[in-house]
Amino acid sequence: MPLLEIENLHASIGDKPILKDINLTINPSEIHAIMGPNGSGKSTLSYVLAGRDGYEVTNGDIRLDGVSVMEMEADERARAGLFLAFQYPVELPGVGGMSFLRGAVNARRIEAGLDEIDHIAFVKTVREAANKLGIKDDMLKRAVNVGFSGGEKKRYEILQMALLEPKMAILDETDSGLDVDALRIVSEGVNALKTDDIGVLVITHYQRLLDYIIPDHVHILADGKIVKSGDKTLALEVEKSGYGEFTNAA
Amino acid sequence: MPHDVVSFERLAADAASRYADNGWPGSKDEAWRFTNINAIRKTTFLPADTAITGSSSSENNFIHFINGIHQPVDNISFNDGVLCQKLSENAALSSALAAAIPQGHHVADFALAHASDGLAITIDQVVDNPLQLIFDYSGDGISSHAVVVFKLLPGAELTILEEHKGGGAGLSAPVMLFCLEEGAKLHHARRLIESDQRYHLGLNLVQQKSKSVYSGDMVMAGGDITRSETQVSLMEADAQSYLNAVYLGRDAQMRDVTSRIDHDAPDCQSFQRIHGVLDNQSKAVFQGKVKVKRYAQKTDGNQMSRTLILSRDAEANTKPELEIYADDVTCSHGATIGELDSDQLFYLMSRGIGCDEARQMLIEAFLVDVVDALDDPKREWLIEPIEHWIKTRVS
Ligand SMILES: Nc1ncnc2c1ncn2[C@@H]1O[C@H](COP(=O)(O)OP(=O)(O)OP(=O)(O)O)[C@@H](O)[C@H]1O
Ligand SMILES: [Mg+2]
Numbered sequence: 001m002p003l004l005e006i007e008n009l010h011a012s013i014g015d016k017p018i019l020k021d022i023n024l025t026i027n028p029s030e031i032h033a034i035m036g037p038n039g040s041g042k043s044t045l046s047y048v049l050a051g052r053d054g055y056e057v058t059n060g061d062i063r064l065d066g067v068s069v070m071e072m073e074a075d076e077r078a079r080a081g082l083f084l085a086f087q088y089p090v091e092l093p094g095v096g097g098m099s100f101l102r103g104a105v106n107a108r109r110i111e112a113g114l115d116e117i118d119h120i121a122f123v124k125t126v127r128e129a130a131n132k133l134g135i136k137d138d139m140l141k142r143a144v145n146v147g148f149s150g151g152e153k154k155r156y157e158i159l160q161m162a163l164l165e166p167k168m169a170i171l172d173e174t175d176s177g178l179d180v181d182a183l184r185i186v187s188e189g190v191n192a193l194k195t196d197d198i199g200v201l202v203i204t205h206y207q208r209l210l211d212y213i214i215p216d217h218v219h220i221l222a223d224g225k226i227v228k229s230g231d232k233t234l235a236l237e238v239e240k241s242g243y244g245e246f247t248n249a250a
Numbered sequence: 251m252p253h254d255v256v257s258f259e260r261l262a263a264d265a266a267s268r269y270a271d272n273g274w275p276g277s278k279d280e281a282w283r284f285t286n287i288n289a290i291r292k293t294t295f296l297p298a299d300t301a302i303t304g305s306s307s308s309e310n311n312f313i314h315f316i317n318g319i320h321q322p323v324d325n326i327s328f329n330d331g332v333l334c335q336k337l338s339e340n341a342a343l344s345s346a347l348a349a350a351i352p353q354g355h356h357v358a359d360f361a362l363a364h365a366s367d368g369l370a371i372t373i374d375q376v377v378d379n380p381l382q383l384i385f386d387y388s389g390d391g392i393s394s395h396a397v398v399v400f401k402l403l404p405g406a407e408l409t410i411l412e413e414h415k416g417g418g419a420g421l422s423a424p425v426m427l428f429c430l431e432e433g434a435k436l437h438h439a440r441r442l443i444e445s446d447q448r449y450h451l452g453l454n455l456v457q458q459k460s461k462s463v464y465s466g467d468m469v470m471a472g473g474d475i476t477r478s479e480t481q482v483s484l485m486e487a488d489a490q491s492y493l494n495a496v497y498l499g500r501d502a503q504m505r506d507v508t509s510r511i512d513h514d515a516p517d518c519q520s521f522q523r524i525h526g527v528l529d530n531q532s533k534a535v536f537q538g539k540v541k542v543k544r545y546a547q548k549t550d551g552n553q554m555s556r557t558l559i560l561s562r563d564a565e566a567n568t569k570p571e572l573e574i575y576a577d578d579v580t581c582s583h584g585a586t587i588g589e590l591d592s593d594q595l596f597y598l599m600s601r602g603i604g605c606d607e608a609r610q611m612l613i614e615a616f617l618v619d620v621v622d623a624l625d626d627p628k629r630e631w632l633i634e635p636i637e638h639w640i641k642t643r644v645s
Contacts, residue, residue, distance in 0.1 A: 050596075050600050051599075051600075052596050052600075053592065053596065054592070073599065073605065074596060074599040074600050075599040075600075075601075075602050075603055075604050075605060075608070078599070078600055078601055078602035079602040084600050086597070086600075089597070090593045090594055090596075090597035092594055092597065092598070092611075092612070092615065093615060093619070094614075094615025094616060094618060094619045094622070095598075095611055095612070095615045099611075100598075100601075100611075103598075103601075103603050103607065103611070104601035104602050104603055107601070107602035107603050107604065107607075108602050111602070143615075160601065164601065164602070
């Protein structure tokens with residue numbers, strides 16, 4: 001069964017149509033990349049998938065594991081296994097990192113009928129996972145994303161992804177602002193998901209990321225439509241000649 | 251500043267005649283413009299029975315008031331730097347109170363007119379254990395008017411944990427004066443957690459000599475109409491005053507945090523942080539006046555008020571007032587009124603955290619911020635009613 005199915009998806013912000021008939025199917029273990037010019041609707045697609053308020057789906061359906069998520073709130077979708085790494089992670093002053101991570105993990109565990117995670121064991125798990133991503137201990141003690149550098153915020157997104165073990169991960173420009181080492185670490189993390197039957201949708205502007213994460217499919221989004229799909233060579237093509245040809249087509 | 255000797259009896263009699271003339275403030279009274287006290291004005295309160303007194307324990311460092319009445323002080327002996335007397339037997343402090351009462355102050359006049367006596371507490375050293383002032387209220391239609399004057403002698407230090415709790419449709423009108431001599435330090439933590447039908451109109455007067463530090467931290471979570479007014483006089487150089495407050499309102503409750511800081515001497519600092527959360531049709535006002543005299547150069551006066559509105563029907567009013575006559579000062583004020591941030595809410599929910607829990611987390615973060623830097627046990631003690639309010643009310 002496909003992991004994520006997006007069918008005839010139309011979405012607006014206010015009266016303004018942003019997504020115009022998106023169709024996309026992602027199977028377990030597949031990595032899909034979406035590329036496209038600024039303002040083409042990539043982040044909007046990620047928000048609509050994650051269930052953010054303020055976006056009106058005017059037509060179409062989104063199914064996760066064969067189940068429509070259209071009636072689910074953002075938190076239900078997350079607990080059902082959807083994860084979004086934000087293009088711009090949000091600062092939460094006063095919300096301690098550890099209690100945030102624990103709250104998120106416990107919400108999923110409770111949904112799955114498991115006990116809340118043991119405090120001490122969890123701290124250890126987080127430290128280990130953070131260590132692998134080059135996240136320092138003192139960052140874990142701070143309020144969520146407050147005072148983090150751009151790259152640190154991105155790593156913190158990936159830490160959350162690692163702890164939440166989603167079925168379907170959407171990464172919105174996680175590569176922007178990452179140094180080469182971080183890019184490699186993050187990519188290793190994403191590639192590891194592939195072996196676990198997880199579906200991945202990476203939104204990126206740069207072919208560079210796709211050197212590390214080899215996509216099975218590449219889609220070009222222009223003006224709210226997928227105007228071309230292909231394999232990884234499509235990314236190289238875009239890198240060389242830009243989006244001109246696609247935006248004209250759109 | 252020497253003042254005339256005024257006995258407690260005189261003080262009470264003068265207040266009674268002023269109260270008889272002036273009564274309660276009207277809606278035209280500027281200091282009460284946003285605070286509707288019709289419900290209080292319409293009620294005839296019976297002063298609390300002086301025969302029912304609270305108990306006190308020097309060992310456990312607490313003084314217990316029942317409807318504002320404490321145990322006869324002959325029975326309280328605090329050894330470690332805390333001396334308690336009847337206010338009627340300490341002419342110096344009753345005189346100090348007489349001089350400190352702001353002119354035409356309705357609440358002070360009401361309280362003093364009805365108080366049977368007060369407490370005079372003198373602190374002459376660094377007291378390690380917090381002194382607890384526990385105010386328990388009960389009974390419908392009863393008014394309580396505790397009058398307490400603290401004097402901290404030079405270099406003395408004290409932590410007060412003051413709590414107002416209990417039920418009954420009554421009125422609490424505590425009046426307190428804190429005189430801080432040179433270098434004295436007072437930590438004054440307060441929880442106002444009376445039950446829903448009660449009215450609370452409190453007045454705190456703070457007088458600070460040089461290098462003294464007053465730190466007031468208040469959580470206002472209870473009562474139907476609750477007003478806390480604090481007036482600080484920075485009388486000598488290098489004194490510092492911190493006023494932190496958290497208020498929580500719901501249903502048709504009224505919350506009023508009023509302050510006035512007089513910078514009467516150079517090189518003094520005052521910092522005020524007020525964070526409030528309002529739900530349902532509740533209303534709140536923060537009115538803060540900072541007055542800097544001409545010779546109070548190098549004054550640092552800051553005031554920041556932030557209100558989180560959880561419902562469209564809730565209403566927050568802020569009225570900052572800066573009156574500055576000195577030219578070399580740093581004064582600032584700011585006020586924000588807003589809703590929960592939808593980006594923050596979505597971020598939490600996108601991690602699987604339910605909407606109610608996400609809202610609770612954000613509200614708690616917003617409020618706890620005000621008291622987060624405090625040491626325990628004060629910090630825990632103040633956070634407890636905040637958490638309780640959030641857990642029982644936010645959904
Ligand atoms: N809240 C909003 N109100 C109105 N228009 C919006 C809003 N958010 C996004 N848009 C518009 O929707 C379109 C798509 O924006 P989106 O953020 O999805 O683009 P993107 O492809 O992610 O761009 P980028 O590459 O710059 O991240 C843009 O034209 C943008 O201006
Ligand atoms: Mg984007």
